[in-house]
Amino acid sequence: VRTTVVRLDGDEHLERLTLHDADTGEDKEVPARFMFTFIGARPHTDWLAGVVERDEYGFVLTGSDLIANGGELPAEWSLERAPYPLETSVPGVFAAGDVRAHSVKRVASGVGEGAMAVSLIHRYRSMG
Ligand SMILES: Cc1cc2nc3c(=O)[nH]c(=O)nc-3n(C[C@H](O)[C@H](O)[C@H](O)COP(=O)(O)OP(=O)(O)OC[C@H]3O[C@@H](n4cnc5c(N)ncnc54)[C@H](O)[C@@H]3O)c2cc1C
Numbered sequence: 001v002r003t004t005v006v007r008l009d010g011d012e013h014l015e016r017l018t019l020h021d022a023d024t025g026e027d028k029e030v031p032a033r034f035m036f037t038f039i040g041a042r043p044h045t046d047w048l049a050g051v052v053e054r055d056e057y058g059f060v061l062t063g064s065d066l067i068a069n070g071g072e073l074p075a076e077w078s079l080e081r082a083p084y085p086l087e088t089s090v091p092g093v094f095a096a097g098d099v100r101a102h103s104v105k106r107v108a109s110g111v112g113e114g115a116m117a118v119s120l121i122h123r124y125r126s127m128g
Helices: 063-067 107-127
Strands: 003-009 016-021 027-031
Antiparallel strands (some): 003 016
């Protein structure tokens, strides 16, 4: 916690990591043969603030997740019908893949949701 890997060293393979302690400002070398890096998992949706509804982490709410609060639709929802699956709080705007709240966060599901979104856009364009 509060530690950053700032350097990797080795000749034929990884041998050492240099760790920076954010609290003390000190660097420490530790022996290591392997390093596992986990990146991602944070949506970059700040630019959508005030445009579509998002959850507390910034993931975009869609479909039935928009009516979770006591069965009420968001105040800005302008249509009689409930949102379609993958539809955001703006009618006709859909979200697919990792950015969508409660999505599975896998490649295959992201691709599948993308295909679903195309079909739902056709439904929106023909039925509103
Ligand atoms: C470390 C790691 C390991 C993983 N391992 C696996 C695995 O083994 N198997 C598996 O199935 N899934 C794995 N996943 C999950 C998988 O990568 C994602 O579920 C998948 O890539 C989601 O696809 P996506 O199209 O929804 O989002 P992304 O692949 O994140 O694509 C979103 C794209 O939008 C771009 N973008 C963002 N903001 C803007 C903007 N404002 N304007 C224009 N473009 C923008 C981004 O640059 C990015 O290219 C892993 C994820 C991580 C982080």
